[in-house]
Amino acid sequence: MSKEAYILGTHNEELDRLGFQHRVWADAAHALWHKANFRGGQHILDLGCGPGFASFDLAGIAGHHGLVTGVDRSAEYIEYAQQKSEASGVQNTRFMHSDFAGMELGKEQFDAAYARWVFSWITDVDETIVKVAASLKPGGVFAVQEYLQWGTFQMVPEHPDVRVMIEACRESWRMMDSEIDIGRTLTERFEKAGLSISHVAPLERTARVDSLTWQWPTGFLRIYAVQLMALGLITQGQLERYLEVLPEIEGQNSAFLVTPLMVEIIGIKQ
Ligand SMILES: C[S@@+](CC[C@H](N)C(=O)[O-])C[C@H]1O[C@@H](n2cnc3c(N)ncnc32)[C@H](O)[C@@H]1O
Secondary structure, X not given: OOOOOOOOOOOHHHHHHHXXXXXXXXXXXXXXXXXXXXXXXXXXXXXXXXXXXXXXHHHHHHOOOOEEEEXXXXXXXXXXXXXXXXXXXXXXXXXXXXXXXXXXXXXXXXXXXXXXXXXXXXXOHHHHHHHHHXXXXXEEEEEEEEEEEHHHOEEEOOOHHHHXXXXXHHHHHHHOOOOOOOXXXXXXXXXXXXXXXXXXXXEOOEEEOOOHHHHHHHHHHHHHHHHHHHOOOOOHHHHHHHHHHHHHHHOOOOOEEEOOEEEEEEEEEO
């Protein structure tokens, strides 16, 4: 079973956040695709493509003789991606509006597949991996980037008003039956689905205040705070204190943050 709605929402602010997030992590995605030997002429699946930010980069790799298929359950995101394809004249993308539970993929259709920040939000993880594995040609690769331990996210100097926000996020995912740290379970699930592991590596950064990466988790907390309040996990006062304390931390040249630990994995279809 998959959840009723993607819990981070699909409103415009979240769409912009996903675009920004892609800019921050695009180089890591490209490095993984290079390692997995994604290349021209391939048919590549972008599972849980969202508004297609990674799909368009993948389309650049697949080239004129290749194709990228993006699948997502959000009608708004799929429409955005389709309109962007048309407006920019990109010919080699297809976007499919579907929940993974109802997703119909052809047998041995794809040369490669990619998923990033997807498996934390679904409950039918094994079923989805089995579907992707069946849709890969023998020798095809499935490359993923997912959280391994979100709670490693920290700001230095540590401040209790920041910690409250971080802990509230973790509690929200526990409440909603999400396994944010899904990365821990994926190598085993891949092997069970007939995907032999060829690469596992951590993905983590430190970021100074003036960097793009600094704005990634801090921007996320600002947007997600609305949800945290709606869930009763933080009070208005706690949010206000966080919003007061953040500029104080940002005023310190010595400050830095450590991004939530992710893991990247490549599995090869046997
Ligand atoms: C955090 S976003 C990541 C989007 C994209 N992979 C990226 O890296 O920018 C997660 C995406 O998974 C999609 N999603 C969540 N559950 C899904 C399901 N059961 N079926 C299809 N898509 C789903 C959401 O709609 C959302 O677009």
